[in-house]
Amino acid sequence: xxxxxxxxxxxxxxxxxxxxxxxxxxxxxxxxxxxxxxxxxxxxxxxxxxxxxxxxxxxxxxxxxxxxxxxxxxxxxxxxxxxxxxxxxxxxxxxxxxxxxxxxxxxxxxxxxxxxxxxxxxxxxxxxxxxxxxxxxxxxxxxxxxxxxxxxxxxxxxxxxxxxxxxxxxxxxxxxxxxxxxxxxxxxxxxxxxxxxxxxxxxxxxxxxxxxxxxxxxxxxxxxxxxxxxxxxxxxxxxxxxxxxxxxxxxxxxxxxxxxxxxxxxxxxxxxxxxxxxxxxxxxxxxxxxxxxxxxxxxxxxxxxxxxxxxxxxxxxxxxxxxxxxxxxxxxxxxxxxxxxxxxxxxxxxxxxxxxxxxxxxxxxxxxxxxxxxxxxxxxxxxxxxxxxxxxxxxxxxxxxxxxxxxxxxxxxxxxxxxxxxxxxxxxxxxxxxxxxxxxxxxxxxxxxxxxxxxxxxxxxxxxxxxxxxxxxxxxxxxxxxxxxxxxxxxxxxxxxxxxxxxxxxxxxxxxxxxxxxx
Ligand code: HEM
Numbered sequence: 001x002x003x004x005x006x007x008x009x010x011x012x013x014x015x016x017x018x019x020x021x022x023x024x025x026x027x028x029x030x031x032x033x034x035x036x037x038x039x040x041x042x043x044x045x046x047x048x049x050x051x052x053x054x055x056x057x058x059x060x061x062x063x064x065x066x067x068x069x070x071x072x073x074x075x076x077x078x079x080x081x082x083x084x085x086x087x088x089x090x091x092x093x094x095x096x097x098x099x100x101x102x103x104x105x106x107x108x109x110x111x112x113x114x115x116x117x118x119x120x121x122x123x124x125x126x127x128x129x130x131x132x133x134x135x136x137x138x139x140x141x142x143x144x145x146x147x148x149x150x151x152x153x154x155x156x157x158x159x160x161x162x163x164x165x166x167x168x169x170x171x172x173x174x175x176x177x178x179x180x181x182x183x184x185x186x187x188x189x190x191x192x193x194x195x196x197x198x199x200x201x202x203x204x205x206x207x208x209x210x211x212x213x214x215x216x217x218x219x220x221x222x223x224x225x226x227x228x229x230x231x232x233x234x235x236x237x238x239x240x241x242x243x244x245x246x247x248x249x250x251x252x253x254x255x256x257x258x259x260x261x262x263x264x265x266x267x268x269x270x271x272x273x274x275x276x277x278x279x280x281x282x283x284x285x286x287x288x289x290x291x292x293x294x295x296x297x298x299x300x301x302x303x304x305x306x307x308x309x310x311x312x313x314x315x316x317x318x319x320x321x322x323x324x325x326x327x328x329x330x331x332x333x334x335x336x337x338x339x340x341x342x343x344x345x346x347x348x349x350x351x352x353x354x355x356x357x358x359x360x361x362x363x364x365x366x367x368x369x370x371x372x373x374x375x376x377x378x379x380x381x382x383x384x385x386x387x388x389x390x391x392x393x394x395x396x397x398x399x400x401x402x403x404x405x406x407x408x409x410x411x412x413x414x415x416x417x418x419x420x421x422x423x424x425x426x427x428x429x430x431x432x433x434x435x436x437x438x439x440x441x442x443x444x445x446x447x448x449x450x451x452x453x454x455x456x457x458x459x460x461x462x463x464x465x466x467x468x469x470x471x472x473x474x475x476x477x478x479x480x481x482x483x484x485x486x487x488x489x490x491x492x493x494x495x496x497x498x499x500x501x502x503x504x505x506x507x508x509x510x511x512x513x514x515x516x517x518x519x
Pocket of ligand 1: 270272274275276277278279280320322323324345347380381382384385412416438439441451454455478479493
């Protein structure tokens with residue numbers, strides 16, 4: 001079996017200490033040998049594993065410290081936070097309810113009018129800086145566009161790539177996730193003879209142009225806030241398509257406050273009952289930063305300004321509505337045992353990784369489990385993030401560093417911000433529930449390839465790379481079964497829809513120009 005597409009197109013460009021420059025560019029050419037640099041410069045095709053040559057556009061240093069005593073660092077961080085939309089660097093401020101208002105432009109060809117709506121909307125979008133400074137309970141609003149939404153503003157380049165997005169992105173955005181190649185080659189969603197998805201909800205199969213993502217303390221508050229956005233936007237020319245409502249689901253006892261410690265909420269879980277979000281990255285506030293951010297850097301999440309200064313700080317979001325058949329999962333748990341169920345996820349329900357861990361449940365890798373005896377290679381978290389599998393000697397690491405050679409295991413370069421959907425009642429009593437609860441999977445990344453490769457290859461190929469060598473490690477059971485598979489797990493997750501969305505920077509929203517439709 002061919003192995004080339006396994007590695008992420010965003011091959012790790014993180015090599016050792018070169019990450020720690022005060023203001024960093026997208027990559028570290030200084031750590032690469034001249035040949036590697038030359039090849040990168042020529043931007044060899046992605047399937048060969050070379051990312052395009054990044055530019056010298058700068059992102060602030062991590063950790064983000066807008067209150068740093070170093071005024072230069074503080075200013076750079078603050079101005080960056082003012083440019084990017086909320087919800088990307090940290091989950092929505094919220095009492096844990098998050099909704100999407102999917103909309104369409106009433107007049108898709110009226111580019112100038114649509115640009116004017118976008119300019120006006122900029123004032124209603126919460127920047128990361130506002131999210132950083134407002135109380136956690138307050139709402140965060142983001143604005144995202146599908147390819148058809150960008151077309152309606154004239155902001156998506158023509159097929160010849162002369163627009164403000166690069167040609168490959170233009171292609172994916174223009175056709176969206178629903179296009180045949182995406183569904184068949186990458187998502188592997190069930191399709192009919194005409195390559196239309198058979199399980200998707202109607203509003204995902206038609207076209208919607210964008211979404212307002214809104215958070216609120218309670219579901220009823222969320223409804224009010226979504227309605228407010230809609231009441232503001234409809235007179236300006238946005239049409240209602242659908243609402244999606246989700247929440248961070250925290251079953252279990254009420255928060256405890258023992259006086260000595262801050263009030264602790266029960267952990268968030270996904271509908272199968274496993275603690276979720278353990279490995280989700282928060283870049284702020286500092287106290288909430290995940291101590292094990294893994295390898296995620298700002299250029300994994302945000303576009304730099306190489307293409308156009310106003311794209312700097314923009315991001316892409318992948319949205320997937322994934323229905324979970326909780327009853328079937330529970331039956332499997334009962335008939336095959338708890339550990340069989342845990343093997344599917346790679347963690348126990350309380351989040352403990354099956355491979356040994358350090359002090360934090362995200363502080364582990366698989367270097368003590370090269371054979372997959374502790375955590376099977378097919379486990380969801382092992383597929384989704386292979387981490388380190390083989391220990392390397394100091395010399396091997398050193399020579400790899402000198403050569404600019406990537407780490408043997410593919411690295412994960414996205415941040416997840418998903419929430420659960422379904423009524424309280426269905427989530428609490430899942431015994432009879434087969435089709436009403438699931439995950440609104442949302443993830444931000446600077447390159448859509450990250451998701452496509454993860455979904456299409458890491459989750460699906462049985463020859464999965466382990467320490468640079470593809471090994472036959474079996475199929476991932478959660479969200480990765482081949483069409484021919486007849487095991488019951490095949491029916492556990494049903495894709496109900498999905499979209500690729502562009503999440504522009506605030507300057508982009510403000511400056512989108514009516515005349516050309518390009519910022
Ligand atoms: C309904 C389907 C899904 C369920 C039930 C599910 C469940 C889980 C659970 C329980 C965890 C462990 C908690 C954590 O590490 O934070 C996890 C982690 C993760 N999931 Fe999923 N997930 C689903 C779909 C997806 C999809 C579609 C993707 C991406 C294409 C994905 C990517 C990840 C990643 C990247 C991690 C973190 C792995 C790590 O860093 O160790 N998941 N998921």
